[in-house]
Amino acid sequence: MVSPILELTNINKSFGHVHANKNINLTINKGTIHGIIGENGAGKSTLMSIVFGLYQANSGTIKVNGKEINLRSPKDSIINGIGMVHQHFMLVENFTVLENIILGFEGELVFGKNLEKAKKDLKDLCDTYKLNIDLNSTISDLSVGFRQRVEILKSLYRGAEILILDEPTGVLTPQEVDELFKILRSLKEEGKTIVLITHKLIEIMDLTSEVSVMRQGEMVGHTKTENTNKEQLAEMMVGRSVLLRLDKSEVKAGEVLFSVNNLTVKDDLDVTRVKNVDLEIRSGEILGLAGVTGNGQTELLEALSGIRKVESGEIYLEGKKVSDSQNFLDPRELKDKGLAHVPEDRQRMGLVTDFKAYENLIFGYHDQQPFSKSLVLNHRDIISHSKKIMEEYDVRPQSPNLITSNFSGGNQQKIILSRELNENPKVLLVGQPTRGVDIGAIEFIHQRLIDMRDRGAAILLVSVELDEVLSLSDRIVVMFDGKIVGEKDNKNVTDRELGLLMAGVV
Amino acid sequence: MAPVDKSKVPWWVSNLIVPLVNLTLALLVSGLFIFIAGENPYEAVRLIIYGSFGYIEGFAYTLYYTTNFVFTGLAFAVAFHCRLFNIGGEGQAYIGGLGVFLVAINFSFLPVPIVWLLSIAGAVVFGAAWAFIPAYLQATRGSHVVITTIMFNFIAASLMVFLLVDVIRDTAQMGPHTVALPKEQWFPSFKDFAGLFGIKIRYSPLNISFLLAITASVFVWFLVWKTRWGYEMRAVGHNTQAAIYAGISPYKNIIIAMCISGGLAGLLGVNEILGVHHKIVAGFPAGYGFTGIAVALMGRNHPIGIFPAAFLFGILYQGGSEVTFDMPNITRYMFVAVQGVIILFSGALENLFRPQIESFFVNRLNIKASA
Known part of the structure; x- marks a missing residue:
């Protein structure tokens, strides 16, 4: 009863x-x-x-x-x-x-x-x-x-x-x-x-x-x-049918835009979290990095984007060395060279939630033309730019003056994404792009990433959602305990195979 | 009680009515103190108002105090936007005064307006330099600025006493102060201006530094909200991790924010040296640096709030001295207590009545709208 x-x-x-x-x-x-x-x-x-x-x-x-x-x-x-x-x-x-x-x-x-x-x-x-x-x-x-x-x-x-x-x-x-x-x-x-x-x-x-x-x-x-x-x-x-599987064109991978050679990274507690990792990402492809949270993905992304110091190994952007244990470019210099980064944790790192939306829409690009002339911020251009990209990326509500914490999680993510994609980066590092984001926005975000790839960007996608990695990536590598434990072509891989790799069983 | 929908609260309720209610309450409690001390609170209020507004020299004194509080209030606010608690305004002002004096006395061969500009620059540079050391220690070693700046207040005080006794003392006099600057370098006072229009008034310390305080307020507003430096400082203050991600250096911004803060505090030396004493006297910052913290907090770290808050403390300082003069039972310390009560009500207890007041007005406006 x-x-x-x-x-x-x-x-x-x-x-x-x-x-x-x-x-x-x-x-x-x-x-x-x-x-x-x-x-x-x-x-x-x-x-x-x-x-x-x-x-x-x-x-x-x-x-x-x-x-x-x-x-x-x-x-x-x-x-x-x-x-x-x-x-x-x-x-x-x-x-x-x-x-x-x-x-x-x-x-x-x-x-x-x-x-x-x-x-x-x-x-x-x-x-x-x-x-x-x-x-x-x-x-x-x-x-x-x-x-x-x-x-x-x-x-x-x-x-x-x-x-x-x-x-x-x-x-x-x-x-x-x-x-x-x-x-x-x-x-x-x-x-x-x-x-x-x-x-x-x-x-x-x-x-x-x-x-x-x-x-x-x-x-x-x-x-x-x-x-x-x-x-x-x-x-x-x-309120409409959604595509749970993405339609995407055949991969047309070009030259290697971004590569990592024998990279080792430590975390704040001096524990080695990334161990001798090698990666290569070509123009026009999405490399998926699968793995259970806490197996070194966070530290890897931070090192690649210039936030965290490299312990040993080298990072190359367009064939030129940008970081090793001695010399490294900071996030801003990497941005100038065409590397964009959508961080895993949007509230902790991607945004200043107390800032107004327009302030976050230029975050990290605020010292570039036309947003800033010498020392003074050019508010008129910033606001009109913000309105434009908020419309383009369907950020709701479309009010650049609203404090960012008043936007929903999905819309906060769109703010970050629009900011990072708008500059047409050559290399894009994306961490958990759709964590806590609703289905409508997931579809939108995925489509944007595919568009970027088709335009010739090299994309590294780090995600704990296996579905996401499978549907977006052209190649998939699996990280376990700080090491790359396997690489698969997306066409002939099953959930089960990846699951076993992620669990460190194979 | 249900929380009030913030977007429905009119701006004048949260920004004017609520502070006024808090202020009124603070004054009521202060009145109680005065009553307990055996004086008539009503009479005390009358004396405060008379003392600070009632005659031209009194009002000039009020504005003179306001000038000092604006400088130290702005100084605290700038650092606070980078989430740095600079409580070293007192020491930075003291050293800033040294800068003013050294520049003015050594460049006295130059035309006076140029000496003034150089002296202002000297105040800023010396104040900033005194803030730089704690800033550097914070940025590179993580030594907390609250600890280091307060220690630097003591170091500044001792250093100045040493200089005033052994190095730059006016040897023709006994007191710990320097020689006076040449008379033509003195800032024109309010009295001089009034004289130009044929109005004869008695002495007051108000001088053209007041205009400098207004300029500094506009500068701070522009710096914090309109420039890249302000933007980066606020980013570091709100979310350091995100700032690093965006390529904004916390190291650089901590130093910039503290140096600007110290420079603003140093401007107090301009008012005191060029405008009032015309020489360095021991202990001239007289606690303005500390009261500036309260001014900044009360003014919500925004120049538009800091200016009226500084004016309010100016009224209390000037009106308070009038009261202590006329009422034997009220001592100077009584007014320190009154200041404390005001800080308590408008700072710590700021949200005590906010929900009630806001919902009262929201309900009233709703009734009006539906009627």
């Missing part, structure tokens, strides 16, 4: 002129995994923040177990059995797991018998759901996957019956995703209800029993997962 545990009726929420949620109705049944899918900026996270009491709806009612409730803060939600695991974890890094969980909840817990009881309860929870967490380990020693489990455990300990997960797999490696899914399934078996917010269709098909689709603040459909397929969901999300 299915009974609704959470019912939302006519929820409305606006931020300024943006109507983030319009008349949302949603019913979630007890003991199910319910997927909520939609593009970035479709209003998924806003809706769930309302359910978790972080935002208050402008109108509408929320019922838990048939009883109408008023959620004014996360505390109210916790009392009503709603827990949430955020995309960015809310943990104190230098506390232990136990300390984090009882934090804010400690009361008389800190000493004696109560603490023992809390420990026992937590151990039981860990066993029931196979969380496999050591309560005494410090958060900073745990991997991202384990930190997420701590968040789940925290919610469960506080009596969550409904668990909301916001884009839980965005930060996980493929193995960690599998582990997470196992945990979620066992939670479901024990009668918990799970709401999964995602924009990854594969996860929806894999895990959920029901799915709701949001588009531009509205709920556009509910269905049982077994009655639908990826293509249909994708169409509902963007």
